[in-house]
Amino acid sequence: MSKGLIRTGWVLLVALLVYSLIGFLILPGIALRIANQQLAQYATVPATLERLEFNPFTLTLDLHNLRLGEAEAPQAAFEALHVDLEWDSLWQRTLHLADVRLLRPHSEILFAKDGSLNLAQLFELPTSEAPEPAETEPSEPFPLRIDRLLLERGLVHFQDQRPSEPIDFVYDPLDFELHNLATRVDGDADASLSASGPDGGNIAWQGRFDLSPFTSEGRFQVTDLTLKTFWPYVQDMLPLHLQQGALNLHSDYRLDLSETTQLQLSNARVQLAPFAIDGPDGQPLLRLEDLDAQQVSLDLAEQRVVIGQLRSTQLEAWASREADGQINWQTLLAGDETPTRDDAADSESGKSWQVLLQDGQLRGYRVHLTDRVPEQDVELLVGPLDVDVQQLDSLGQSPFQLRLDTGLGEQGRLHAEGEVQLSPVSARLKVNTQDIDLRLAQAYLSPFVRLELRSGQLASELDVRLDSIEPLAMQITGNAEVDQLHTLDTLKERDFVKWQRLQLQGLDYRHDDSLNIASIDLNEPYARFIIYEDLTTNVAELIVEQPADPAATPASDTDAPPLGIQIGAIVIHSGSANFADFSLQPNFATAIQELNGTVGTLDNRAQQPAAVNITGKVDRYAPVSITGRLTPFDPLHSLDIATSFKNVELTTLTPYSGKFAGYRIRKGRLNLDLHYRIEQGRLNAENHMLLENLQLGERVDSPSAVDLPVRLAVALLKDTQGNIDIALPIQGDLNNPEFSVMPIIWQTLRNLVLRAVQAPFKFIAGLVSGGDDDDLSQISFAAGSSELDSRARQRLDALAAALKQRPALRLEIEGSSAAASDGPLLAERRLQREYQDLLYKSLQRRGKSVPDDPTQLEVDEDTQSALLGAIYRSRLQRQPPAEWQELDDQERAERMRQEVLASWADNPAQLRRLSQQRAASIKDYLVDQGGLEDRRVYLLDTVVGEAQETGEVATLMHLDSE
DSSP: OOHHHHHHHHHHHHHHHHHHIIIIIIHHHHHHHHHHHHHHHHBSSOEEEEEEEEETTTTEEEEEEEEEEOSSSEEEEEEEEEEEEOTTHHHHTSEEEEEEEEESOEEEEEEOTTSOBSGGGSBOOOOOOSOOOOOOOOOOOOOEEEEEEEEEEEEEEEEEOSSSSOEEEEEEEEEEEEEEEESSSOOOEEEEEEEEOGGGOEEEEEEEEEETTEEEEEEEEEEEEEGGGTHHHHHHHSOOEEEEEEEEEEEEEEEEOSSSOEEEEEEEEEEEEEEEEEOTTSOEEEEEEEEEEEEEEEETTTTEEEEEEEEEEEEEEEEEEOTTSOBHHHHHHOOOOSOOHHHHHHHHHTOOOEEEEEEEEEEEEEEEEEEOSSSSOEEEEEEEEEEEEEEEETTOSSOEEEEEEEEETTTEEEEEEEEEEETTEEEEEEEEEEEEEGGGGHHHHTTTBOEEEEEEEEEEEEEEEEEETTTTEEEEEEEEEEEEEEEEETTTTEEEEEEEEEEEEEEEEETTTEEEEEEEEEESOEEEEEEOTTSOBHHHHHBOOOOOOTTOOOOOOOOOOOOEEEESOEEEEEEEEEEEETTSSSOEEEEEEEEEEEEOOEETTSOOOEEEEEEEEETTTEEEEEEEEEOTTOTTTEEEEEEEEEEEEGGGGHHHHHHHTSEEEEEEEEEEEEEEEEETTEEEEEEEEEEEEEEEEEEOOOTTSOSSOHHHHHHHHBOTTSEEEEEEEEEEETTSTTOOHHHHHHHHHHHHHHHHHHSHHHHHHTTSTTGGGSOTTEEEEOTTOOOOOHHHHHHHHHHHHHHHHOTTEEEEEEEEEEHHHHHHHHHHHHHHHHHHHHHHHHHHHTTOOOOSSGGGOOOOHHHHHHHHHHHHHHHHOSOOOGGGGGSOHHHHHHHHHHHHHHHHHTOHHHHHHHHHHHHHHHHHHHHHTSOOOGGGEEEEEEEEEOOOTTSOEEEEEEEEEO
């Protein structure tokens, strides 16, 4: 071997030894010392690198036990770092690392209250005084190539003191592996990450990425992520307290930063189970058993999220409207309204996020609703709620399918199914409800009406068509019913309105246009109407007076036509009502039962009369019927209604008779037939009233009673059957504001009674043929006579006939006489009887034959002259005056005769006797010839009056009731 080769060998050996010495011993020692010096100089916390190893042959570098911070609490550290540098880095001008392994890295990421980060404060680097370089074009990245990068069993401790409730969690272990990373070579690097977080949560990622430009795609997975760990961030923005929450998420993704940030997620699945949050007062707000969104995709550039399938079960939520009208969720979720940069960008671009839900199913949801605006809180449980949604577009560009099935309250049910579109808002839904409790409306009715909704259940089968909201265009068709409605007057604790069932068939409502109902069926309806002492009604007192709203403005007149209302038919089954009038003493009350019947088509846009046919009973036994036709929305146009009441007990009307007539009713029945016809505002009415066997009772003191002999009026109006039959026709123009039906009826009836009692004989004279021509209230007698002439007998015949038609009347005869006309004749007649009596006695004393009665004797003038002196002295109890002795016999006799007649002419006994004879003559004729019962004719005490111009004396008669 040549010396040159040997020398070269030794040189190489020495060089190798020196290289090995430097590489293995000197360089690691120097590098370790320099590293620790630099750490001591610039680190703000204790920092050491325990050991450094370098293999100059394999170019591998190993660092051991780097620690920044206290030994017991390092802020950054690792157990070992292994770097394998490839030799080709020398000629490829690229830092080529075949293998990089970091063992047990440890990092403390700590944010203080003031927002400072501990990692940013680990080193104090010298400031550079060199001027900032001018902006230049972006340079190429540092040439680096890593075949494999491995981070094993790392630990990351994160703590943030900034939130009101500090955040503190640890991910341990954390493993990361990277393959084929190159900064200047096109190609994808493969990487994977896995980390175990608090409460068993895990994060896993696997994918590929390219650095120039940066693109990445792969798949990530989050398992059992405890939301409570990060919830303080949410809680500081929203006052919601998380009680439970675990998130599971996995997705394929693609990220491209070459031009703009483009992120796409696909085949993603998000699971939230369970989840529970409370309000700031500790009250529960939401409880969720499970939410699972599958086949989810997201496109950040397009701002679109697609959810292929959404399943959720057993959500329970609490929502309330507070006393100030705010919804609790709105208040809680109202955060900072200042727009962020992203919000501003979205606003400037005018593009909104689009969320597409292809198939969603919510099952077993429950929502507790509370309204605290009314005086009494209103609570409603919605659930169990099941919702199915297909093809939902948040932008509302296409309709989606909706199906909803839920309970309302304890027993109510709501089912809705159909198609809905959000923009513009429209819907086609079939809505069915069952047993909806109407008592929920009680709190909203109470401020306006003093009624208690004791019960009421709503059911419906409806088709809802919504075409727009602005303006509202909606149509509702179908059927609805309200069962067991019962309202109570809260002032008197009495029933007000109720029914067993109200059915609306063929409902067709078009907003602001028309309401059509094919038929309304009312089963067992009931209503109560009361008039109180001050003439107010129970309906008026139930209305709660509302305070005036100073901000309210009167509604402006519009040319919009009124809502068209058409009802095909109204059917009433077994209806009833109570009516009472407490303004009367005694109080009046009656009941109407068994109301049944129909009302035909009602249409406020067509002048088509509706047929009416209703029957019922008053106080259970008196039939009532209402038949005919009417145009209810314009009754003055056409009406033909006949109403009939049969066998109504008049005793129920005692309060009215007491108030207006001054008498109670002892017994009687009423039959009332009313027939009203209206054509173009012209009224032609027939009122027929029949009172059977009316008997008045005791008198009642009433300031409203008419000042008339009511009993006489009743007797005058009663016929031979004991009935009062009255017909009151009425005609007039209802378009005349001065024309009113009821005052006319009352005035006509009053005039009839007034005419009867003021001229009773003239009234009853109208009952017989020709009776109107004579005054039947008096019978005239010739002076001094009690004999009935032919005219008197004619009048008495008419009177007897009339009285037979009014059997309740009795006749009172007031015998009368007149001293001026009857007295002289009575005196002359008495003088003649005195002549006969004296002659009769004289003949008897002389034993002469005499007739049976002195009136049969004829007394001649000579005998009269002879007897006159005796009569004068006997009756006048004195002697003729002495001066009469000078008179001749004839003149003297005439003087005595005149004195005797004058003494008898005004004799009360004679006049009374004649009056009695005249009254008896009238009664005898009416009984014997007229056929009247003698008990109906009364003889009153006699009177002395004046004679008529003809010299006749009238005997007056009066009518009274039995």
